[in-house]
Amino acid sequence: MFKDVSDLASCEVLIVDDSELMRRLLVGCLKDTCKVVTVESAEEAIAYCQEETPDLVLMDWVLEGMSGLEACKRMQATPTLSEIPIIFVTSNANEESQLQCWEAGAVDFVPKPIVPKTLQNRVKTHLKYKLQADVLRNYSFIDGLTGIYNRRFFDTEVERLLKQRHRVAHSLSMVMIDIDFFKKYNDYYGHLSGDDVLKQVASKLKEIVRRPLDSVCRYGGEEFVVLLPDTPLQGAKIIAKTLVRAIAGMELEHNQSEHHVVTISAGVSSATKTCASVESLMKNADDALYEAKAAGRNTYKYAE
Numbered sequence: 001m002f003k004d005v006s007d008l009a010s011c012e013v014l015i016v017d018d019s020e021l022m023r024r025l026l027v028g029c030l031k032d033t034c035k036v037v038t039v040e041s042a043e044e045a046i047a048y049c050q051e052e053t054p055d056l057v058l059m060d061w062v063l064e065g066m067s068g069l070e071a072c073k074r075m076q077a078t079p080t081l082s083e084i085p086i087i088f089v090t091s092n093a094n095e096e097s098q099l100q101c102w103e104a105g106a107v108d109f110v111p112k113p114i115v116p117k118t119l120q121n122r123v124k125t126h127l128k129y130k131l132q133a134d135v136l137r138n139y140s141f142i143d144g145l146t147g148i149y150n151r152r153f154f155d156t157e158v159e160r161l162l163k164q165r166h167r168v169a170h171s172l173s174m175v176m177i178d179i180d181f182f183k184k185y186n187d188y189y190g191h192l193s194g195d196d197v198l199k200q201v202a203s204k205l206k207e208i209v210r211r212p213l214d215s216v217c218r219y220g221g222e223e224f225v226v227l228l229p230d231t232p233l234q235g236a237k238i239i240a241k242t243l244v245r246a247i248a249g250m251e252l253e254h255n256q257s258e259h260h261v262v263t264i265s266a267g268v269s270s271a272t273k274t275c276a277s278v279e280s281l282m283k284n285a286d287d288a289l290y291e292a293k294a295a296g297r298n299t300y301k302y303a304e
């Protein structure tokens with residue numbers, strides 16, 4: 001998740017220009033600095049950014065169809081795209097045009113004809129800023145105690161995944177997890193030992209949920225939630241079962257539990273045609289978790 005702040009070569013720059021000659025020139029300038037992708041129109045640029053999230057966009061102003069300026073405004077107004085910095089590369093260099101670029105939300109302006117060294121250095125500078133900003137943003141998504149994602153990340157990610165699912169009809173499942181009799185654990189072993197259990201459980205959950213797009217988040221207190229994109233209910237049930245078994249298998253002593261070791265209960269839900277909002281997905285997972293608790297804990301249940 002964390003990119004090295006000096007690793008510009010791993011960054012991707014999207015070039016938006018309708019002139020093939022210009023695209024080639026820009027690619028030639030940047031290909032030794034970072035990864036470069038090109039598109040010919042503003043519409044294609046927006047579609048690309050929605051799928052791939054490049055680190056920087058070099059935008060021509062005058063394009064067939066939607067102008068670069070309009071594309072910049074639209075991207076700035078879209079929460080999932082507004083963090084992508086946009087530099088205008090354009091021959092519209094008069095004062096009024098430059099003002100319009102700044103007002104649209106551009107981070108910089110490179111006039112045509114371009115000076116290759118200037119372009120390279122501007123791109124390097126903005127990529128460094130972008131990497132630094134990403135690191136700060138990522139830290140704000142990490143839970144201080146366990147080192148896994150926090151509730152803030154979960155809230156953002158689940159919205160994003162549901163939107164993506166509407167577009168591409170992927171499945172999305174969720175597993176809500178709660179440590180059993182954790183109040184009794186804290187009361188008997190003390191809060192610091194409780195914290196240690198939270199860390200160990202978080203680490204085990206993360207060890208098992210390994211697919212790159214999956215995420216394990218601390219939802220709050222002793223509750224965790226696992227997000228499983230591209231995973232139908234059947235797959236999520238297998239993961240929930242594995243997680244429940246793995247935590248009991250750690251054999252962390254818990255004298256105050258009827259299972260004698262630390263265990264978890266889990267509730268599984270999947271987005272379907274009738275259950276496609278964050279609220280319904282979470283309510284179903286929560287209801288299933290409640291059922292697992294009622295069924296004796298150390299088990300999982302799922303919402304049909």
Ligand SMILES: Nc1nc2c(ncn2[C@@H]2O[C@H](COP(=O)(O)OP(=O)(O)OP(=O)(O)O)[C@@H](O)[C@H]2O)c(=O)[nH]1
Pocket residue numbers: 145178179180181182183184186190191192193194195198220221222293297
């Ligand atoms: N050590 C520690 N305890 C926490 C933390 N956050 C929440 N808790 C404790 O987690 C416990 C949760 O207790 P309950 O919600 O009653 O649930 P439970 O005892 O696990 O019982 P069941 O869920 O029914 O099995 C409370 O005692 C909280 O104080 C934390 O960061 N560290």
